[in-house]
Amino acid sequence: MSTFPWARASPLSLPDEYTRLLAAAPVSRHQLDSGRHVWVVAGHHLFRKALLDPAMSADHAHPAYPTMTPVRRSRPGGGPQPKRGYSGMDPPEHTVHRRLISAMFSDMAAERLRPTVRRIVSRQLDAFSCGPNPADLVTGFADRVPAMVIAEVLGMGQRDRLAHLSRLLVDRHADPVEVAGASTEIRARIAEEVCAAERSGAGGTLLGRMVGRYRRTPHYDRDQVVELVGSLIIAGTTTTANMISLGVLALLRHPDQLAALRANPALVPMAVDELLRYLSIADLVTARVTTASVRLGDVVIPGDEGVVFCGAAANHDPRVFERPARLDIHRDARRHVAFGYGVHRCIGQHLARIELAEAFGQIFRRFPGMRPAGSAPMPRSRDRAALHGLTELVVTW
Secondary structure, three states, rough: OOOOOOOOOOOOOOHHHHHHHHOOOOEEEEEEEOOEEEEOOEEEEEEHHHHOOOOOOOOOOOOOOOOOHHHOOOOOOOOOOOOOHHHHHOOOHHHHHHHHHHHHHHHHHHHHOHHHHHHHHHHHHHHHHHOOEEEEHHHHHHOHHHHHHHHHHOOOOHHHHHHHHHHHHOOOOOHHHHHHHHHHHHHHHHHHHHHHHHHOOOOHHHHHHHHHHHHOOOOOOOHHHHEEEEEEHHHHHHHHHHHHHHHHHHHHHHHHHHHHHHOHHHHHHHHHHHHHHHHHOOOOOOOOEEEEEEEEOOOEEOOOOOEEEOOHHOOOOOOOOOOOOOOOOOOOOOOOOOOOOHOOOOOOOOHHHHHHHHHHHHHHHHOOOOOEEEOOOOOEEEOOOOOOOOOOOEEEO
């Protein structure tokens, strides 16, 4: 078997190896491109069980932690090590920071942002429709919407630049020098905004409220807040952008599902969860390191070993999802693990669902004749990327 991670045969399929893992070896050890070995967890039940085990640490600084994304590998040369984002913390430290911001990302808080998201999606589709036809939906729409939403919510400017930097930070194939530069630049931009929030004391934006709330506790540390906001920006842009373009492609390639969605827009929330399950774009994001031996089924993983959780394999486990390779927007897919599981489950999941629902709902209402342009059978994807996505999706309407 080739080195892990494995390539997808097409943007809308999983690596063939996942089927074999689910059938015969849901917990197994594999070699990375770097030559290091990691344990790979593929089954849905074991995915969730393992992520509840306190011996599975999220500490990115541990020498055995499996570095699947450049942002966790690259550090500016000679500079101080940045503080850990809360996604790299374990309880009780993680619990303290997550509680400070969780209310800002609750389902009710996200719902209050729906008018903002709807306006941004509508405005971007206006611009897209006035441009060339055919056009690239990735650069012309999908990449723009999440960056504009998170920047407006946080109160930050230069949104296109933020989107570009965020994408670099999760691109496994990007130049390491560029990745380190992007990491330095995005932290510097966030630090400026945090300092401005400290000076003004204004709470009109999420960033201002976050800074204000932290400063009323003994836990305030500017560098820590910078790292936290950086994690929110990366998680809130590239992931959702990839889901928009891949979700559109999936529906265009499944005309029966698209027809059902158009006939009944009330199906949009179910379609969003099914697309999250079916595409599983954050397949390689969830990783841990064992602090003691952990038993998963018949396998015992020793302490100080890296573990990678294949969310896409878990979301296609036939023991949980009947005919998992089939896209079915009528399916109750809420048991998917596209947002992770346990205490580190994605804090922005409610806002992401709203962005996806508004994007899919408006796109197919405003562009009823949208279809892929060109003669290629399938657009190119970011092969073996930590966050699966398309390099482009040229459409016509």
